[in-house]
Amino acid sequence: MPRADTNIRNQTINAKIPKVVRLAVLQRDEGRCINCGATESLELDAIAPLAEGGAMVESNLRLLCASCMVIKGRW
Numbered sequence: 001m002p003r004a005d006t007n008i009r010n011q012t013i014n015a016k017i018p019k020v021v022r023l024a025v026l027q028r029d030e031g032r033c034i035n036c037g038a039t040e041s042l043e044l045d046a047i048a049p050l051a052e053g054g055a056m057v058e059s060n061l062r063l064l065c066a067s068c069m070v071i072k073g074r075w
């Protein structure tokens with residue numbers, strides 16, 4: 001199931017992101033999903049996938065809620 005695969009991958013990515021980088025992204029995006037503005041079930045999303053060489057830095061990360069993360073898997 002694509003949805004389950006996406007969730008597992010994102011949890012793995014989030015676990016590897018340094019706390020200081022997570023906090024920086026949270027502050028920059030004002031603790032909201034950048035897509036729908038939700039403030040719950042937020043996750044960090046790598047714009048350029050880390051598995052494909054994307055950097056684990058603030059500029060390559062954004063906040064998405066769990067719902068938008070699932071939708072993003074189909075973008």
Ligand SMILES: [Zn+2]
Nearest residue numbers: 033036065068
């Ligand atoms: Zn959202």
